[in-house]
Amino acid sequence: MRTGQMLARAALAAAAVVSLPPAPAGAAQAGPGISVSAVGASVEVTTSTCSAMNPDGSFGRASLLAGGQADFSRGRRATLTGTSGTQSAAWTNVGAGTYTVTVVCKDGTTAGTQAILVPGAPTISATTLPSPVGSAPAGLLPARPPSPSPTPSRGVLGGVGGATEDYGALTLLGGLALVAAGTGAAIRYLRRRTGPSRF
Structure with a gap:
């Protein structure tokens, strides 16, 4: 019985293969x-x-x-x-x-x-970053430091310290009087030291 069923199945499979149309040439x-x-x-x-x-x-x-x-x-x-x-x-x-x-x-x-x-190329969008904790509000930010003064176009002017400054006549006379008084006091002191000593 089993052999008969197997033969029947083989016959059906062969018939199915024979019934398939052949593939067209060049396909x-x-x-x-x-x-x-x-x-x-x-x-x-x-x-x-x-x-x-x-x-x-x-x-x-x-x-x-x-x-x-x-x-x-x-x-x-x-x-x-x-x-x-x-x-x-x-x-x-x-x-x-x-x-x-x-x-x-x-x-x-x-x-x-x-x-x-x-999916296509990824899109990049700009995002606003939050301000850091403890940062000052926009209206309370410190002022921008002043920009450095421009370099003089003629270079640096030379001189002898403050000697180039123009002083008044009264100031000059006062200075001469101080120099004269200091010189006189120094001479008197030196004469006393070099004079004969008294016991």
């Missing part, structure tokens, strides 16, 4: 797949399917299709580069939105198609 068959990633406004696709290399060193082409685009040639195309083990393509300055990435190898086979959500 591109999808490969094992691709891996797509998005960081900011950059998108990168990698695959290991396109191992055959073109004479220019590329392994095929990749296309970044925006919403509403279905044709490979309508998208932003990039060259697939790398090694026979891993191939990749990248796009920069991609606006935010949902895109479809399709990779076609050198021989025309499609390595894979995958949708990706691109």
Whole structure:
């Protein structure tokens, strides 16, 4: 009984395989797949399917299709580069939105198609920082220190200290009188010391 059921199942599987239509000649068959990633406004696709290399060193082409685009040639195309083990393509300055990435190898086979959500470039907004604790209100800030006086254009004027200052005649006479009195007192003192001593 069990052998009969197994034979019946094998016959059904063979019939299903025979009933499948053959693939048309020249049709591109999808490969094992691709891996797509998005960081900011950059998108990168990698695959290991396109191992055959073109004479220019590329392994095929990749296309970044925006919403509403279905044709490979309508998208932003990039060259697939790398090694026979891993191939990749990248796009920069991609606006935010949902895109479809399709990779076609050198021989025309499609390595894979995958949708990706691109967040876009981060926006930087200016923020107002709070004033530190204990800072003075805006109206009570100390005044700005005065700016240094400009350097004289003719340089520094020379002189002998305060001798260049103009004094009045009365001041000069007073000074001469003091000098004369001091000189007289010094002479008298010296004469007393040098005179004959008295016992």
